[in-house]
Amino acid sequence: MDDLAPGYPSNILDEDRQGVLGRPLDRVDGPLKVAGKAIYAYEYAGQGKAAYGFIVGAAVATGRILAIDTAETSRLPGVVLIMTHPNVPTHRAYVTSGELPSGQPPYGVGRPFLADGRVRYHGEPVALVVAESFEQARDAAARVKVSYEAGPKPATRVKHEAAHAYAPKDVRGFLETDSSKGDFAGAFAGAPVQIDATYDTPFQNHHALEPHASMAVWQDGAVTLYVAAQLPIDCRDVIADTLQLPPEKVRIICKFVGGGFGSKLRTEADAVLSALAARQLGRPVKIAFTRQQVVVNAAHRTESIQRVRLGAERGGRLIALAHEALEHTSTFDEFAEQTVDATRHLYAAPNRLTTHRLVRLDLPMPGDMRAPGEAIGMLATEQAMDELACAIGLDPIELRIRNEPKVHPETGKPFSTRHLVECYREGAQRFGWDRRPAQPATLRDGRWLVGYGMAASIRSNFMATSQARARLAPDGRLTVQTAMTDIGTGTYTILTQIAAECLGLPVGQVTAEIGDSDLPRSPGSGGSFGAGSSGSAVYYACMTLLDRMARAAGLNDPSLLAIKHGQVSVGGQTMPIDAFMAQYAPQGIEADGEIKPGQEMRDYSQNAYGACFAEVGVDIDSGEPRLRRMLGVFTAGRILNAKTARSQATGGLIWGLSSALHEEGLIDERYGKFMNNDLAGYHVPAHADVVDVDAVFLPEVDDKSNPLKSKGLGELGICGSGAAVANAIYNACGVRVRSYPITLDKLIFDPAFPTPD
């Protein structure tokens, strides 16, 4: 144990000299956004008149294309190109995750479209029509006549394919498929209290406000792609690999992205086809998905069937714990959501078992959606914990505290920091948890049956190699650059704050430049690793810059140079930074920084934590379940910006509410098609559903995570929060619904539902 990594030493950020880091600074890009001046991918103009592409999707879910009749389409005014599999320019074959070198995420390799006549899912692109205007292209696309030889009836539901489930080799290249410890079966069989419950969660769609959109512009054999992407470098690599170009011939610009949630990790047909079409036409081509197309042309979240077994002593201590997930991948590639992962880290229990199994469905590739794994896994396990608490008559918080592990329950590794119990206690006090009725269906407010529920939150902390550059101009303005994205989370703002804090500058003097693959390499936005990774690279770049400033002033020891509010103290003298630059570095100074996952990532179990609380009302007449209040109390290391962090956390809580009560992608099994493919049919909470939601972060610094001592928090709020709502519904009306979303028809016909008086 003694050679554990020591962690990151005390540094300039701990000194809080400039006093900007962590403060609730307004978004630096906010004024651009509210003024409509933030330019998104589809809105770029110039560089020649763009043509507009529209994708034709397959009208069957399995089979092959017999013929494509484009006669009518090609005669329509404005049509300039029709691309189909017989005439698409040769591009690279699809690279499956199984063909990737181990550990390489599947987001940066060849993604062909229109490559052959096979249809693998309903809506798969079968043609691209490019015309002078979007409406011409859309109308022309509707007139492309495709005939198919229909294949077998599509397999579209996990429950029907369970008999064909298989164990993947690993889960997305970096997690074990299964884990076990002790003797689960024996211990469960002998446990005095047993919970054995199966939960299911539906298909979900991300529905970011901005649909996937791209504009490709070619010049001198190189392409610039303006695209709604979370990962600029991977997107560049996909385009380069698919079009067989050297990466330096591809530039990705994604200055603003209107939400991603994981759906813009992969590079999709809009990007690849606009690049192909623009090359062929010799002019810019734009492609955007319609709302309906987003549902099939981008990833969705798997549906899942999860069995949870808890064996406990009467006092609540867990003896045996199992979580087994059945979910889907496509017929042509593999993606396994890490649904049981949180279970491996959360509670102590000597005998344990977790498994992932997959079935292959005739659907588009499922993929990452906010908090992949935890988001749906904890809908099951955190409801099961509530079931256990109710079964033994113990307060759900007390049950969790009794099962709080001292070290990682599977690996025995120490936790970097873990203040989960503090979150429970603080949350309980703030929320008024003591008012929770011990017996379900006993609290009334008019026609509302009122209930309280809670759940734990946990989300793994990740880090990915990241680079940044800092440049101090002669006038004392600082620019930091990295190929990171801001998908609405606040990246521009926190990078500005980190740099300002390091250099002792007012935030107005600092500019963050991101969203361009030509900038220093960044992992992009995903897995909540963005702020910690790119922020640390910025930190290191700034530290090197300070060092160079000191050297420029002839100091060997950089600690002899101090800057605050743009005033540089050097050798007993204080001067404005522009004067310092004029004197010592009239050309400006530049420095690079890099962070790589270090030994700390391996030696410690690193997670962000929280406790979610919900109060719901269930209408005794109609059974309509509605949120009344929600609170999350979290710890996630150092908070870089109190406002953007809170927004992420409340957004996550609302998404938890959404998965508990609303979201469900509905498939018609006969056609293999997602049917509720717009926002009238696919419900997320409306404002009226989100009456009172709050999030609080307890002070924490985690010196094992990164030099900022922060942990990823973008996905934390969604973890567990849906189960808190489900548990509150049980507490309100005494009905346990294990099939999400919890809609009124699943409540009022349960014999346990109270009869209206």
Add this chain to the structure above:
Amino acid sequence: MRPFTYERASNARAALRAVTDRPNAKFIAGGTNLIDLMKLQVETPAHLVDVNHLPLANIEEVDGGLRIGALVRNSTLAGDRRVREKYPVLSEALLAGASGQLRNKATTGGNLLQRTRCFYFYNRDTPCNKREPGSGCSALEGLNRMHAILGASPTCIAVHPSDMAVAMAALDATVETLSASGETRNIPLTDFHNLPGVEPQTETQLRPDELITAVTLPPPPPGGQVYRKVRDRASYAFALVSVAVAGGRIALGGVAHKPWRATRTEAALNSGAAPVDAADAELAAAKGYGGNDFKIPLVRRMIVRTLTQSAARETEVKHG
């Protein structure tokens, strides 16, 4: 979207002439339903006649009731003092529909003519008799949680999605129309919409050469009024079921191809039946299709509850 031509009409006559002169022409009011359907090519008019500038946006008092112009916006109507005081069921129904932005655009006439929200109707690559007569009804054995339990046919089990029209059915409203030849008709709202029968594509009694000019409400009936909408989220969701009560008159939403006047319930109540038995009198003919089976007992519960509520309101009104 198919290419189309557009013109703005300045009076009713001109608007009617414009739609009858051209093949495949349609009126457009708020456009909140028509434009969506045009984008999906579920509707493909070749010519649009914009009626927004016709002088049909007034609410007038006539014969102790109200005459509501076809172009009165849903939000204007919901906020009208006379409506809120004398026809609260209508105001409540309007405010329970759509979202603030949509209600600001949506018109009285357009709301009556909005089309069903059946998923298959919106997805052109699936069979749907209403969109493509003779192609089959996908909902019958498909996703039909939102669908009809009363008055459906094997050809179509879609529901009419309006909230406003349900309240108007309970208020005994009349739809006033004008034809190209100058003929006006007054069609009781409860007769205005058709049941699907074998021709679900023909949804109302309105003829292609007719314009809705107004909806007329008779004086409010004595008794309490309530609109109760049951839905999957607190706002911006179509009704699973809804109940409008205006005095002794009851109408149901989300249950049929038209706003459904529960005449059997009304009759049973008149002859002294208990609310739950009166509800069952209407529901005797109800039929579920799997996904929507829950609506039958849900309607029963909601009729009972809404009757209690309207009785309580009546008492409130009496005792000031």
